[in-house]
Amino acid sequence: MGAGDEDCKTIPAINLQNFPDEEEYRKLREASETWGCFRLVNHRIPVALMSEMKCVVKSMLELPLEMKKQNKDSLAFTGYIPPSKLNPLFEAFGIYDLASPQAVHGFCSQLDVTSHQREVIEKYAQATCELVVDIGKKLAESLGVANTDFHKGWPCQFRMNKYNFSPASMGSPGLQEHTDSGFLTILQEDEDVGGLEVMNKFGAFVLVHPCPGTLFINLGDFAQVWSNGRLHNVRHRVKCSAASIRVSIATFLSGPKEEAIEAPPELVDSDHPRLYVPFVYDDYRVSKFKLLKKLQADKALALLRIPS
Numbered sequence: 531m532g533a534g535d536e537d538c539k540t541i542p543a544i545n546l547q548n549f550p551d552e553e554e555y556r557k558l559r560e561a562s563e564t565w566g567c568f569r570l571v572n573h574r575i576p577v578a579l580m581s582e583m584k585c586v587v588k589s590m591l592e593l594p595l596e597m598k599k600q601n602k603d604s605l606a607f608t609g610y611i612p613p614s615k616l617n618p619l620f621e622a623f624g625i626y627d628l629a630s631p632q633a634v635h636g637f638c639s640q641l642d643v644t645s646h647q648r649e650v651i652e653k654y655a656q657a658t659c660e661l662v663v664d665i666g667k668k669l670a671e672s673l674g675v676a677n678t679d680f681h682k683g684w685p686c687q688f689r690m691n692k693y694n695f696s697p698a699s700m701g702s703p704g705l706q707e708h709t710d711s712g713f714l715t716i717l718q719e720d721e722d723v724g725g726l727e728v729m730n731k732f733g734a735f736v737l738v739h740p741c742p743g744t745l746f747i748n749l750g751d752f753a754q755v756w757s758n759g760r761l762h763n764v765r766h767r768v769k770c771s772a773a774s775i776r777v778s779i780a781t782f783l784s785g786p787k788e789e790a791i792e793a794p795p796e797l798v799d800s801d802h803p804r805l806y807v808p809f810v811y812d813d814y815r816v817s818k819f820k821l822l823k824k825l826q827a828d829k830a831l832a833l834l835r836i837p838s
């Protein structure tokens with residue numbers, strides 16, 4: 531048994547083909563409440579498309595620095611994200627809203643990608659956006675929420691990550707410990723180079739070994755708020771575990787652009803009083819980014835907690 535096989539037993543696995551089986555809904559809810567993450571198998575995204583997308587991402591992130599810097603966006607964590615003091619081994623490209631043809635077109639135009647590369651990006655973006663919305667719907671159904679269309683119109687964000695690992699950086703942080711701000715994240719891991727670690731319910735970090743052909747799903751701050759504390763926003767990080775370049779691709783279901791979010795009535799009662807004040811995702815995202823500069827991003831959600 532390889533490391534990846536063992537990991538598939540440690541991290542809960544959800545089989546998308548088994549829905550609407552009640553047992554799979556139970557497993558989904560349990561994984562989301564206890565771990566805040568799970569591995570998705572039989573997810574319907576072709577392995578060939580995943581492989582092509584990784585090749586496109588690698589080629590874009592290998593472009594000269596001056597060309598990468600041309601890819602700009604006014605929002606934090608979009609456009610080109612260069613290495614920083616906090617994460618010196620990490621760089622990325624980000625797109626704020628994959629559902630916007632203008633956003634994807636602008637991104638591709640700034641990097642002068644080929645027509646084939648643009649086609650791969652568009653196909654992959656559409657496939658992962660459809661999947662992330664489907665998972666959000668199934669999560670709502672697993673909690674007994676009637677309105678499973680609550681996330682309609684929420685932006686899907688995209689980030690293409692490169693970790694510049696080398697022999698000298700072994701054991702160093704690739705990406706600092708954090709929770710994602712949005713509702714949930716689909717991560718296509720590097721099938722050859724690991725390093726992702728998630729915190730379990732005992733507060734210890736568990737190494738997530740690559741499992742080729744699968745996708746890794748983790749829940750963020752917005753999932754915890756929307757579920758009134760039932761869903762778990764898993765803390766995670768990346769450490770250099772191999773002296774090799776690591777590439778990963780993340781699709782985020784964030785939150786409504788202007789509408790304030792709060793837990794639905796089905797998840798609030800006398801035994802489960804409302805935990806968070808309603809708030810708008812972009813406001814929260816900006817506040818969290820400001821706190822990140824002070825190394826206090828983990829305090830962002832606590833500021834919105836209703837005193838008991």
